[in-house]
């Protein structure tokens with residue numbers, strides 16, 4: 001036994017004097033069943049994995065801090081929100097960030113054409129706030145009911161287990177609201193060169209609420225201070241030929257070497273109403289809010305300066321969710337946001353376990369009181385404080401126990417009325433913003449790359465699917481449709497566009 005190294009033990013703390021040989025009857029066996037050390041070691045190994053995330057399975061975690069400016073644009077932050085983390089200039093809040101890809105499994109390529117997840121956990125004095133976003137500003141769908149379908153179409157075929165363009169575009173060509181997201185995803189923005197060189201977006205619309213109880217609609221943006229850089233499909237193919245974890249490696253090494261990446265948090269704000277003057281619905285996550293009308297207002301800077309110490313504990317077991325908000329930040333009626341808010345903590349109770357919030361990576365920061373009457377469940381570790389009398393695990397009680405917070409914590413109270421029904425939103429407008437982006441915001445090289453990437457994958461699809469896609473793209477912009485059609489040998493002039501884009 002070496003003097004300088006700590007002694008190897010079992011999980012029971014019993015010293016292990018031989019870690020090379022099992023306990024056997026004579027040197028050739030058989031092994032004995034009471035060999036606790038062997039059983040514990042292999043039994044634990046058998047359980048090393050937890051279920052991988054159903055989406056965003058491959059990711060990487062880093063830690064750091066968010067420094068508030070005390071202002072939001074030119075106004076004191078308090079004008080818009082009472083959330084404590086934003087109030088004073090220079091106030092620092094610890095953060096944990098998980099970047100991810102979406103569709104691939106836990107060991108898949110990090111240069112896949114895929115959105116990138118951008119999930120931030122702010123460890124505030126009022127408990128955690130999770131801002132769970134992506135690197136692209138819009139999403140494929142606008143109603144949570146469609147999420148399992150869009151993901152099934154993008155995931156491998158349930159029989160052959162291969163990702164199939166025919167399945168993807170079968171679904172997308174009957175989901176016109178996906179054209180905006182597809183036009184980002186198949187442009188160079190669809191393969192960020194790594195996690196440091198991309199922006200982040202909350203995508204869904206939230207509310208900010210101030211001390212007077214007034215709310216505004218808000219969209220969150222993270223602006224990379226490293227610049228946005230992307231890969232062509234050919235560059236990505238060359239990287240993934242030899243390296244699947246290039247983005248994690250880049251981030252880990254940058255932080256190890258003291259090159260701390262930064263993102264500036266900006267918000268767009270709208271008054272809290274339906275905005276009938278706009279040609280889109282502010283709660284529609286397939287749309288961006290034009291920055292000339294709704295300027296980006298700066299709120300603070302995030303710096304990642306500390307690497308994780310254990311991938312399983314801090315990455316696999318980490319849990320982010322859209323329901324995790326602090327006082328001063330609230331939900332909007334965005335139909336996707338409601339579905340997401342159910343989904344995250346539901347899957348985490350299954351994936352990590354019912355006590356996932358007791359794990360250090362998910363628990364509020366030390367000093368934040370967690371006082372509940374919840375208890376039990378698998379792997380219960382700490383017991384939440386129940387106040388002076390541990391016998392009282394219910395509320396109300398005249399004997400002791402916990403008391404409700406004061407009215408200053410009351411949520412925002414929107415007024416909502418209308419029939420309960422199932423209906424699409426009125427202002428679907430699925431094509432206008434895509435055409436504007438194609439014509440006004442993309443460089444020629446980006447348009448060329450988009451057309452090439454779409455035509456390459458659509459080339460593997462059935463004719464009827466190709467025609468539907470060309471029809472949608474023609475509705476976005478005639479030239480866009482013509483060029484993708486050219487790559488497929490389809491002249492949009494010969495198509496009955498209106499019949500093809502009709503969903504049902």
Ligand code: HEM
Pocket residue numbers: 052053054055056059098099100116117118119132133134139143144145147201202203204285318319320336337339340343344347348351
């Ligand atoms: C209704 C639509 C959606 C549903 C039902 C949904 C559901 C899920 C689920 C079940 C997970 C796995 C969580 C876990 O196992 O911990 C996940 C992860 C994630 N989702 Fe969504 N999602 C939706 C839309 C979106 C959108 C629009 C965005 C981007 C704004 C997004 C960003 C993410 C990110 C970043 C993660 C990874 C979180 C992490 O790093 O642990 N999702 N989503």
